[in-house]
Amino acid sequence: MESYALLLAATLNAGTVLAIAALGLLINEKAGIVNLGAEGMMLCAAVAGFATVVHTGSDWLGFAAGMGAGALLAGVFGVLVIWLNTNQYATGLALSLFGVGFSAFAGIRYVQEKLPERANFSFPVLGDVPLLGPAIFRQHPLVYLTIAFALGLIWFLYRTRAGLVLRSVGESPESAHALGYPVRRIRLAAVMAGGALCGLAGAYISVVYTPLWVEGMVAGKGWIALALTTFATWRPARILLGAYLFGGVTMLQFHMQGVGVDVPSQLLTMLPYVSTIVVLALISRNPAWIRVNMPASLGKPFFPGS
Amino acid sequence: MFKLEPRPQASKFWSYGSPLLALLITVLIGVALFIALGKDPVKGLQVFFWEPVKSPYALGELMVKATPLLVIALGLAVCFRSNVWNIGAEGQFIIGAVAAGGVALLAGKETGRWIVPVILLAGVAGGMVWAGITALLRDRFNASEILVSLMLVYVADMVLSFLVYGPWKDPTGYNFPQTRTFEAVTQIPRLMSGSRVSVGLLIALGGAAALWVFLFRTRAGFAQQVGGLAPAAARYAGFSSRKALWVALLTSGGAAGLAGALEVAGPIGQLTPYVPAGYGFAAIIVAFVGRLHPVGMVFSAVLMSMFYIGGELAQSRLGLPKSITGVFQGLLLFTLLACDTLIAYRLKFTGRAT
Numbered sequence: 157m158e159s160y161a162l163l164l165a166a167t168l169n170a171g172t173v174l175a176i177a178a179l180g181l182l183i184n185e186k187a188g189i190v191n192l193g194a195e196g197m198m199l200c201a202a203v204a205g206f207a208t209v210v211h212t213g214s215d216w217l218g219f220a221a222g223m224g225a226g227a228l229l230a231g232v233f234g235v236l237v238i239w240l241n242t243n244q245y246a247t248g249l250a251l252s253l254f255g256v257g258f259s260a261f262a263g264i265r266y267v268q269e270k271l272p273e274r275a276n277f278s279f280p281v282l283g284d285v286p287l288l289g290p291a292i293f294r295q296h297p298l299v300y301l302t303i304a305f306a307l308g309l310i311w312f313l314y315r316t317r318a319g320l321v322l323r324s325v326g327e328s329p330e331s332a333h334a335l336g337y338p339v340r341r342i343r344l345a346a347v348m349a350g351g352a353l354c355g356l357a358g359a360y361i362s363v364v365y366t367p368l369w370v371e372g373m374v375a376g377k378g379w380i381a382l383a384l385t386t387f388a389t390w391r392p393a394r395i396l397l398g399a400y401l402f403g404g405v406t407m408l409q410f411h412m413q414g415v416g417v418d419v420p421s422q423l424l425t426m427l428p429y430v431s432t433i434v435v436l437a438l439i440s441r442n443p444a445w446i447r448v449n450m451p452a453s454l455g456k457p458f459f460p461g462s
Numbered sequence: 463m464f465k466l467e468p469r470p471q472a473s474k475f476w477s478y479g480s481p482l483l484a485l486l487i488t489v490l491i492g493v494a495l496f497i498a499l500g501k502d503p504v505k506g507l508q509v510f511f512w513e514p515v516k517s518p519y520a521l522g523e524l525m526v527k528a529t530p531l532l533v534i535a536l537g538l539a540v541c542f543r544s545n546v547w548n549i550g551a552e553g554q555f556i557i558g559a560v561a562a563g564g565v566a567l568l569a570g571k572e573t574g575r576w577i578v579p580v581i582l583l584a585g586v587a588g589g590m591v592w593a594g595i596t597a598l599l600r601d602r603f604n605a606s607e608i609l610v611s612l613m614l615v616y617v618a619d620m621v622l623s624f625l626v627y628g629p630w631k632d633p634t635g636y637n638f639p640q641t642r643t644f645e646a647v648t649q650i651p652r653l654m655s656g657s658r659v660s661v662g663l664l665i666a667l668g669g670a671a672a673l674w675v676f677l678f679r680t681r682a683g684f685a686q687q688v689g690g691l692a693p694a695a696a697r698y699a700g701f702s703s704r705k706a707l708w709v710a711l712l713t714s715g716g717a718a719g720l721a722g723a724l725e726v727a728g729p730i731g732q733l734t735p736y737v738p739a740g741y742g743f744a745a746i747i748v749a750f751v752g753r754l755h756p757v758g759m760v761f762s763a764v765l766m767s768m769f770y771i772g773g774e775l776a777q778s779r780l781g782l783p784k785s786i787t788g789v790f791q792g793l794l795l796f797t798l799l800a801c802d803t804l805i806a807y808r809l810k811f812t813g814r815a816t
Contacts, residue, residue, distance in 0.1 A: 192608065196792075236796070240466070240803040245547055245608065246750065250795040253743055257788020264783040371785070376616050383609045422624035429616040436610065437603035446604070459468070 161291035163411050168292070171403025172299045173357050173365055177381035178388070178395045179302075179309055180353025184230075185385055186313065187346035188326035188453040192248025193233050195378030196255020197351050198358030201225045203263040205359025206271070206369045213272045218363045219298070219356055226355020227348045229255065234347035238340050241457045252378070260371045271367045296364045298356075306396045313392065322346060326451035329458040339458060354378065376429060383432050387439050389449035405431050466807040476804040481751050481762070484798035491793055501780050509779055510772030510790075520771075522657035526729060527770050529659075530555075530721035532666040532763035534745035536673050537717025539754040543677070545690035546710040550596065550611025551718040552742025553618035554589040558719025559726045560622055561588025563733040566644040566726065567630065573647050581648060581727050582720060589719015590712050592618060597711040601704055607711070619738060626733050640734040650728040662724040666763075669717070670756040677756070686710070718742060740788070744770075747795045766791065 177194060184191055191197075201222035209218035233251050236242045278284075282293040313319040322342060324332045329339045361377070362369050380402060388394035409424035440446060489507070496506035514524045534551050541548045562585035569577045592614060599605040623639070632642040650660040676683040689696040689706040696703060721741065726733060748766050752759030773787030 232796075236800055240800055241807070242799040242803065246795075247799050249549060249746065250792060250799060253747065254789070254792025254796060256743075257785055257790075257792050260785035261783050261789050264785070376613070379609060379612050383606075383613075386606065386609075420624050420628060422620040422627070426617050426620045429613045429620075433599065433605070433610050433613050433617075437599045437605040440605045441603040443604055 158287070158290075159411070159414070161287045163407055164291040165295065166407040166410070167400060167404040168295055168299055169365060169403070170406045171400035172296075172302050173360055173377055174381050174384060174402055175302050175306065175396050175399035176298075176360065177354045177357035177378060178384040178399055179306060179392060180226075180350040180357070181381055182350075182385050182388075182390060182392060182395060183309070183322075183353070184343075184346045184350035185390060185454060186323055186326045186451055187343045188329060188451055188456070188458070189234070189237060189343055189347050189350075190244050190248065190382075190455045191230065191233060191251070191347060191350060191354075192245055192382065193229065193251025193255065194248075194354050194382055195374055195376065196252035196259075197226045197229045197354040198361070198374045198378045199255045199259035199372070200229060200262075201355035201358030202362035202374060203259045203266065203369060204355075206263070206269075206362040207266055209271050209363050210266060210269050213274070215274065215296075215363055219359050222355040222359025222363075223352040224355070226358065227352040230347050230351020230354070231344070233351070234344040237457070238343050238347070241459055244455050244457070256372065263369050263371065266369045267371075269369065271363065296360075298360060298364070303396065306392050310392045323451070326453055329453050333458075333460050339460065343458075354381075357381070380428065380432050383436050386446070387435055389439070389445065390451065391449070402428060402431070464809050464811045466803065467810045469806060469808050473805050476801075477753065480801040480804060481753065481758075481798055483804075484751070484794060484801045485765070487797045487801070488790060488794045491797075492790060495789075499782065501782065505780060506776065509775040510768060513775055514768045514771040519657060522659045524764060524767050524771060525663050526658045526660075528763040528767035529662045529666050530725055530741045531745050531748050531766050532759060533662075533669060533721040533724065534714075534718045534742060535748035535752065535759045535763060536666070536669045536756065537714030538745055538749040539673065539752075539756070539759060540677075540686065541710040541714045542749060543687045543690050543754050544706045544710040545693075546707055547608045548593065548596065548611050548711055548714050549608055549746060550593075550613075550615045550742070551714060551745055552738060552740065553611065553615035554592045554715040554718035555722040555725075555742045556615075556618040556622050556738050557592040558585035558589035558722030559737050560618075560625060560722075560733065561585055561719065562723030563641060563644075563726045564630075566648040567641060569645045569648050571645065573645065575647060577648055578650060578727070582650075582723050585719045585721075585723020585726075586716040587719065589715040589717070589722065591715075592719070593711040593715020596715075597708050600711075601707060607707075615742070622733065622737060623735055626735055630733065632732075641732050643732045644727065648727050649731070650724060658729055660724070660728050662728055665720070665724070667760070670760055674756040718745075744791055747791050750795060751798055769794075 177198060181191065181194060204225040205218040205222035208221035209215060229251060233247055236247050237244050277297050279293040283289045313323060321337055325339050325342050333339045358374060361374060384395055384398050387398050406428045409427050412424055413421060493503040496503040514520050538551060562581045565581045565584040595614060596607050596611045599610050600607045626639045626641060630641045632640055650662055653659045653661060685701040686706050686709060688701055689703050726737060730737060744766050748759055748762045752762035769787050769790050773784045776782040776786055777784040
């Protein structure tokens with residue numbers, strides 16, 4: 157039983173990484189921009205966050221540094237695709253390739269570093285309940301904040317005027333432009349918000365999830381988060397659910413290795429990637445379903461006055 | 463400030479000028495980076511742009527690295543020209559290398575030289591199968607080829623890792639995760655003694671010529687590209703987009719697999735977890751910087767090879783991490799995409815801040 161409680165805790169932890177990144181990517185996709193640079197932003201943010209915590213000892217400063225790094229890179233990407241009309245796929249890819257190289261370059265002196273000791277969080281009373289406590293109530297505060305953020309995002313997107321404007325920019329930039337909304341600036345803001353959240357997810361990986369820095373440590377989580385927005389057909393609640401599901405798949409491999417299931421470790425490591433492919437194929441096979449839910453201008457450039 | 467004004471016609475000048483301008487900007491950023499890190503920028507430029515070409519031996523090494531990059535990029539050009547986004551060439555390279563390595567391991571002392579073409583074909587087949595998975599899922603299930611091909615890179619990496627840590631591990635290799643070294647007979651023939659350049663270079667250049675003929679002189683090549691430029695026109699003309707998808711992915715997968723075979727049966731000579739060197743990703747940059755044109759890609763493959771060699775030299779001579787290669791490669795693609803704006807748009811100065 158004890159091991160299942162820990163498995164649940166690890167699932168929440170792993171799911172949080174994917175949830176933060178995918179919710180961020182959802183914001184910029186709702187505004188019509190696909191950012192394939194998620195992996196690169198997360199890697200750079202992971203270095204920025206880790207280095208900040210090494211020097212300051214504060215998780216929260218580390219998260220802030222990660223968010224700043226993500227937003228900055230996303231801003232460069234945004235200016236290129238929104239004002240210079242570069243191809244979104246190619247530019248996002250460039251960001252990912254750059255991020256892989258730059259994070260390895262900048263992070264090299266942190267490879268052997270360890271993070272300073274910090275107190276573990278636990279809810280008073282609830283954290284001491286047997287089984288349930290270690291399973292759910294002793295997570296990093298960011299785990300709970302992510303759930304709150306997802307609820308807030310649902311409210312923002314579907315219950316506020318600003319959320320409506322954001323979605324209209326993604327559905328029909330021409331109409332939003334005709335109504336006098338600054339389509340490009342709104343898109344840039346959405347892209348930078350997405351980058352900041354990808355950055356937060358990256359910093360969470362290197363500061364909390366696996367507290368160290370290794371080259372390429374994001375290991376495809378940025379790409380899985382991109383796939384998650386499609387799985388969830390661009391709905392925040394489904395993203396949260398999907399993220400925990402995938403967190404579970406990721407953790408299942410460690411659990412199976414732990415209890416000594418006789419399967420080569422490489423096959424287990426493949427599991428999250430293979431399940432991403434399978435789920436992606438299953439969800440995408442109904443084109444109507446995708447078309448109804450996908451922001452209509454997703455991936456298409458918008459050039460006012462042309 | 464300034465604003466962008468659409469040109470009536472794409473600028474021919476900037477379609478050639480943009481990669482050069484992008485390279486210039488990347489070099490300037492590089493110089494700034496060297497100065498910021500307290501390194502002599504002249505020495506920095508030397509290791510990247512002079513050392514790799516200063517002697518016949520260095521030139522040979524330059525070609526050794528340019529060969530796989532060019533082979534992969536040629537295939538990717540077919541993909542990108544047909545608007546198919548295969549970004550998992552790295553995975554197809556790995557599986558090509560695994561298939562070729564599997565054949566090479568079968569060779570014994572008495573095997574004839576016929577094994578070499580078999581190894582190369584096995585590599586092509588391996589890459590095609592791996593890209594075929596992406597094509598199948600795109601064709602039958604409408605799954606994004608970007609995400610599927612990329613996910614398959616991680617899966618391919620694990621396949622290689624499983625084999626070299628498990629069933630294919632060299633029993634006499636002191637438990638290192640690697641296969642035994644292949645028999646000498648499997649070695650891709652070299653062009654001359656004293657250099658590691660192999661017939662792979664000729665295959666790559668022949669491939670570039672073949673691609674030129676296919677793209678610009680055949681009906682099939684034309685049909686292949688129309689779907690990417692104008693899907694509606696392609697449908698009207700009766701060109702099948704499904705066929706274009708399969709051709710694009712199988713061609714690029716086969717090319718990446720061939721590159722994998724050339725690497726393991728050439729410079730590497732065995733399977734290890736370090737077979738994937740990022741060529742599959744760097745080749746994406748080669749393809750774009752070379753304008754998806756066979757001749758352009760020959761030049762950009764050499765340029766990217768310089769970045770690789772320069773990175774290694776920067777590590778040994780200047781004490782900089784080797785990953786500086788990746789920084790410059792990413793920067794080059796970034797600046798290229800930005801400069802490409804000048805092909806379709808004119809910069810117009812408006813004189814006032816907007």
